[in-house]
Structures are given as C-alpha cells and as structure tokens.
Amino acid sequence: MTSYEDRIDFREDIQDLYDNNTEDELQEKLGERTGEDPEELTSVTPNTDALFKHILPGEDPLEYVTQRRENAAEWTDLRKRGTALLMLLNLQIGRPKYERIGQIRKPDRADFLMAAIAHDEGYELSSDAYMPTTLPIGAEQYWEDPPSRTTLPERHLDTIAPVDERFDSALADWLRENPEVRDADYGVYVLDCTPPTGPDEPESIQMLRRDVQATLEFGADIEGSIKKAGAALNKNCRTYYVGMAADPADRVGAHIAGAHKSVTDMTNLFSPAALCELHPCETDDDAEELEGKRADEINTMESAFAHSDQLSVDALEHL
Known part of the structure; x- marks a missing residue:
C-alpha cells in the first residue's frame, strides 16, 4: 500500500462548493468563470466545450480524445466529448477516469467549477499530481497494484x-x-x-x-x-x-x-x-x-x- 500524502487534494474544496451552492449557482458560476452563457451549460456537450476552451484553448475535444484513445474514431460524438471531459477533469483535479458523466448532476457541476478554479489559480495539468476526488475525505492510502484477477471464471451463461x-x-x-x-x-x-x-x-x-x-x-x-x-x-x-x-x-x-x-x-x-x-x-x-x-x-x-x-x-x- 502506498500513500497519496504528497498529492494536491481538492476533495474538501469540491465538497465546500457542493455544500455552499445550489446546482443552479454552480452552473451560473461556471458560466461567469468561462465566459459562457450559463443557461447553455445544460449537458455534456456545452460543458465539455466550455472547459476545453477555458483550460485547453485551441484543442478540439473530439480530436483530443481520438488521438489518445484506441477505437475512439468509431465512437459517437457524445461519447467522445464525455470521455474528453473526463480526461480533462482527471488531469486538472484528479477526478478518476472511471467516474463517468451521463446526465449532469450537482456533484459533476462542483467538479467542473473546481477544474476552472484550479486552472485559474495556476494548477498544472498532471496525471499524478492530484488525490483521486472519489476517495472518501481523509483516506490517503491506495493499492499501487490492484488485487489480482488471474483466476477469472469461465462465462456462466451461453453466448448468443x-x-x-x-x-x-x-x-x-x-x-x-x-x-x-x-x-x-x-x-x-x-x-x-x-x-x-x-x-x-x-x-x-x-x-x-x-x-x-x-x-x-x-x-x-x-x-x-x-x-x-x-x-x-x-x-x-x-x-x-x-x-x-x-x-x-x-x-x-x-x-x-x-x-x-x-x-x-x-x-x-x-x-x-x-x-x-x-x-x-x-x-x-x-x-x-x-x-x-x-x-x-x-x-x-x-x-x-x-x-x-x-x-x-x-x-x-x-x-
């Protein structure tokens, strides 16, 4: 087991944003910070485009994910944008790539705003600088290697x-x-x-x-x-x-x-x-x-x- 103690930790900041703002207020504040119309920030596509324009100006999120993910060229544009947004949040605040975004919820909006704030405050994009945002507040340990899956059982069901x-x-x-x-x-x-x-x-x-x-x-x-x-x-x-x-x-x-x-x-x-x-x-x-x-x-x-x-x-x- 290894410690994350030297990593930058946004978990309490994100929790404060969540606790002290309504969902509409988070949306409004993201619009103010990115220069976008808050009323347009309703779904994955406009939020992805707004954050990319703010944090990685000049990068097209569709091209960004296609260049970095195998088979992404075959995906729908919605899936590409959602994946690009996850990649950006992972690099800017440590949100894990498995924490997918479908219908946008209040916790997502707190993460979006935190990412914009972190960028504005000079935090770099990094794959290993930040504490995973989904770990419980206070947890600072992680398993460097996940438990083994070498004994995977055969499929229980027939295959159509x-x-x-x-x-x-x-x-x-x-x-x-x-x-x-x-x-x-x-x-x-x-x-x-x-x-x-x-x-x-x-x-x-x-x-x-x-x-x-x-x-x-x-x-x-x-x-x-x-x-x-x-x-x-x-x-x-x-x-x-x-x-x-x-x-x-x-x-x-x-x-x-x-x-x-x-x-x-x-x-x-x-x-x-x-x-x-x-x-x-x-x-x-x-x-x-x-x-x-x-x-x-x-x-x-x-x-x-x-x-x-x-x-x-x-x-x-x-x-």
Whole structure:
C-alpha cells in the first residue's frame, strides 16, 4: 500500500462548493468563470466545450480524445466529448477516469467549477499530481497494484453473439432461429461486461479497482453500481449487465456503440464482450419484472456480479 500524502487534494474544496451552492449557482458560476452563457451549460456537450476552451484553448475535444484513445474514431460524438471531459477533469483535479458523466448532476457541476478554479489559480495539468476526488475525505492510502484477477471464471451463461466482427451476423442468425424474441413487444437482455485481464485491462478499470480497495481499507462503504462492480472484479468475478427495452437488439447495439445515455456509466466503462441472453416479454411491466429477477438469479451464481436497475437485493451481498 502506498500513500497519496504528497498529492494536491481538492476533495474538501469540491465538497465546500457542493455544500455552499445550489446546482443552479454552480452552473451560473461556471458560466461567469468561462465566459459562457450559463443557461447553455445544460449537458455534456456545452460543458465539455466550455472547459476545453477555458483550460485547453485551441484543442478540439473530439480530436483530443481520438488521438489518445484506441477505437475512439468509431465512437459517437457524445461519447467522445464525455470521455474528453473526463480526461480533462482527471488531469486538472484528479477526478478518476472511471467516474463517468451521463446526465449532469450537482456533484459533476462542483467538479467542473473546481477544474476552472484550479486552472485559474495556476494548477498544472498532471496525471499524478492530484488525490483521486472519489476517495472518501481523509483516506490517503491506495493499492499501487490492484488485487489480482488471474483466476477469472469461465462465462456462466451461453453466448448468443460475441462483440467482435461476427456480432451482427451471429445476432441476425439467432433472431431468425428465435422469431418469438424477434417479434416480441419487449425484451430482456444480458450482456457479459467483464473487462480483459492482465496487460489488456483498461487503465480506468485498474484505477477503479485500486480506489475501491482503498475505500474498503479506509472502512467506508462501497456505493454505486460502478464501484460495486469494481469490488466484484477484485473478488475475481465476472460482471454482467441486465436490461430491458422495446427493441432489445437495437438497445444492445447502442450499448456497444456507447450511445445509450441512461446506461453510459455502466456499459461505457464496462464495455460489453458478449450478448448472452435475450428473452421475449409482452408488456413493459413484464420486462421490468423479468429484468430484476434475472439479475437476482445471476447474482446467486458463484463468482458472478450482475447489475440491473431493477435489483431487489444488493449485488455484493453474496460475494
């Protein structure tokens, strides 16, 4: 275990901004500091553009991320901007790259304003100068190497289509053989979102797993689906995502492309590796019920973690 004690720590400053301002006030103050119309700073795109113009003038966020992330050229512009914004926040205030931004919330706005303030006060862009902003205030230790994942279990479920060049044809073949799913009004799907191990493990996943371990060592609870999934990875689990949609095949494609805003946090960080299940449902209520039930069932399997918006129990309880 290593200390972060020499790093610059913005956590209390961010908490003060959060505690002493409404969300509208944070938005207003960011507009004043960046010279942008606060009423325009409503979503990822204008906030990304405003912070880049303020902190890295002359840099196009779309080009910035494309030059630094493999396969980024294939992403949607929204995903590119969101990733570029995370990269900038990581370099300016230490916000970890795994802390994704979908619909902007008040904590995000506190981070945006802190980044602008830090820049104005002369703090440099650095990948290792700042304390991770998501560690509990007071925690100053971290695991230099995250726990080993060398004993990753085999996939618990069958594979309908791997997420590679065979995906479209494999899914089309499966749907032709299962017309009851293809023609259903609603459907539930299960994605295997287990990250690669070893040298292929993404940096953002390693960062998440280190911070989760540090949080546990500090004695704090693990909150939120992303950090719970990180805790599951540290226990050598496979990670699954269970969802539902009126057109599940189309929704799965959106997950893979990183275009589905409401699940950006989970499947943009934990990129789908395979589509494992598709189940037909007659109504929206039926689909919601089955989604939660299927996630709960997967969470009873050994070395498995499943996230769903319809979970009835804490997915970490059985690990």
